[in-house]
Amino acid sequence: MRILHTADWHIGKRLHKHYLYQDFDLFIGWLCDIILEEKIELVLVSGDVFDLANPSAEARKQYYQALLAIKNLNCKLIITGGNHDSPSMLDAPKELLNALDLNVIGGLPEKIEDCIIALPQSKNPEIVIAALPYLRDADIRQASDGNTYEDRLKAMRTGIQLKFDAAANWCEKNYNGIPAIAMGHLYAAGVSTSESERDIQIGNQAAFKAEQFNGYFKYIALGHIHQPQQVKAKVPTYYSGSPIQLSFSERKDEKRVLIIDTEKDFTPKSITIPKFRNLKKITGTLEHIKNKLTKLTWQGTLTTLIEIELHEENYSLKKLAELDTLISDFSLPNFEIIKHRAQFSNQQLQTGDVFSGKQKLEDLKPKEVFESLLNQESYLPEEQIELRQTFDELYELLHTTD
Known part of the structure; x- marks a missing residue:
């Protein structure tokens, strides 16, 4: 057979x-x-x-x-x-x-x-x-x-x-x-x-x-x-x-x-299996991202989906605004940017920024949100282990209960 x-x-x-x-x-x-x-x-x-x-x-x-x-x-x-x-x-x-x-x-x-x-x-x-x-x-x-x-x-x-x-x-x-x-x-x-x-x-x-x-x-x-x-x-x-x-x-x-x-x-x-759609991830500085977006060539059958990660040394509101403009103005047949985010080496995002337009809540996994909140509290190491174990069990229960 x-x-x-x-x-x-x-x-x-x-x-x-x-x-x-x-x-x-x-x-x-x-x-x-x-x-x-x-x-x-x-x-x-x-x-x-x-x-x-x-x-x-x-x-x-x-x-x-x-x-x-x-x-x-x-x-x-x-x-x-x-x-x-x-x-x-x-x-x-x-x-x-x-x-x-x-x-x-x-x-x-x-x-x-x-x-x-x-x-x-x-x-x-x-x-x-x-x-x-x-x-x-x-x-x-x-x-x-x-x-x-x-x-x-x-x-x-x-x-x-x-x-x-x-x-x-x-x-x-x-x-x-x-x-x-x-x-x-x-x-x-x-x-x-x-x-x-x-x-x-x-x-x-x-x-x-x-x-x-x-x-x-x-x-x-x-x-x-x-x-x-x-x-x-x-x-x-x-x-x-x-x-x-x-x-x-x-x-x-x-x-x-x-x-x-x-x-x-x-x-x-x-x-x-043939690749019906390409997924492309562009990571780097703002100038690198701009350069890559100008050199895109389409292959496949369906629209190519793009994820962008801005990596810069120093935090800059100006570069964030430029990135937003770049994304909103992007228009190229058979290509679509469906996600973008920014990371800065010298300044981590504050808790409030995690859920801002720079990183949307729906883009985060539940475990990531939980870890972020857990790290803000002063739990002992053994308490953190127990809380993580409890979270894993509750999360699985939530998604496997018919």
């Missing part, structure tokens, strides 16, 4: 108020071409289908259009929920999607066997998929797991391993001899991250060691990390990465999908 692994679609993503709907449409069009060219029989999407738990009408429309486009190619599709997704929202049309032979598992079912999908049919399968979605705290921790921070981290890592072990054991017991693939959405220790990923599993502190994955599986199809990469484990374990650039930190990433041919082996072939 020929299988394609992708993840982290983040439909409805907004990059500094600029929606990436066009980018996703172009990716799906390209993906459908690849499905036909490579004779793909099964597509795996390992979590974070949407960027928000309550996606917009436009994002939902794109999602269902993508499902139908892949379905019309006579290709099987298995989707699991990620930490950005609402399990109930993904699971709501379950019966309808099952009637269309589309498998979507938004949240962890009560029975592990409900995550197991045998293909092309359960009576005579060629492959078995353990489709585990993002494992929330309630899925993997018990009330008796301990109250200290270290106890909670250990319980979370152990809980993740137990779920994958349970899935592997069920596959081995009921489909012995049939190759099994696991899908997962988690943060593995030692991986390279980008700015667009939201911390999970207690601020990424409960990093799961990939060596803990059950060796029964032939391949682990992971999601959550947007930079495509292999993870060192007993079996081939890969993050496919996000198909489009979701932050300026990903502007140089080579996006890809992975293809497994089970008749050969389970080492995937990588296929590069």
Whole structure:
């Protein structure tokens, strides 16, 4: 069987108020071409289908259009929920999607066997998929797991391993001899991250060691990390990465999908996704920025988005005003400046300036705001550690409660 692994679609993503709907449409069009060219029989999407738990009408429309486009190619599709997704929202049309032979598992079912999908049919399968979605705290921790921070981290890592072990054991017991693939959405220790990923599993502190994955599986199809990469484990374990650039930190990433041919082996072939849009970051003095803006050349299909960072030695209101004027007067076809900020070596911004026009609140991550406030208070080191741990847990709870 020929299988394609992708993840982290983040439909409805907004990059500094600029929606990436066009980018996703172009990716799906390209993906459908690849499905036909490579004779793909099964597509795996390992979590974070949407960027928000309550996606917009436009994002939902794109999602269902993508499902139908892949379905019309006579290709099987298995989707699991990620930490950005609402399990109930993904699971709501379950019966309808099952009637269309589309498998979507938004949240962890009560029975592990409900995550197991045998293909092309359960009576005579060629492959078995353990489709585990993002494992929330309630899925993997018990009330008796301990109250200290270290106890909670250990319980979370152990809980993740137990779920994958349970899935592997069920596959081995009921489909012995049939190759099994696991899908997962988690943060593995030692991986390279980008700015667009939201911390999970207690601020990424409960990093799961990939060596803990059950060796029964032939391949682990992971999601959550947007930079495509292999993870060192007993079996081939890969993050496919996000198909489009979701932050300026990903502007140089080579996006890809992975293809497994089970008749050969389970080492995937990588296929590069075309770059439909360029992201450009210009950093330097005011004169350097002016010079770079005059030498821009357009490539790609969509408008190039630009982020500007002014770096000057001494604080200057005049240069801030010149930068604002430069941004407001900028007009070049196929280019758009969507974010700018200023930094001065000899004068840090005051607290009031952090939330001024120079650095907007919506451009800051919640952790950055929290750290800024924390650093203004006279807490003991051990108190700061406890407050950071509490913040991480509350933040994750806020974004993973359905």
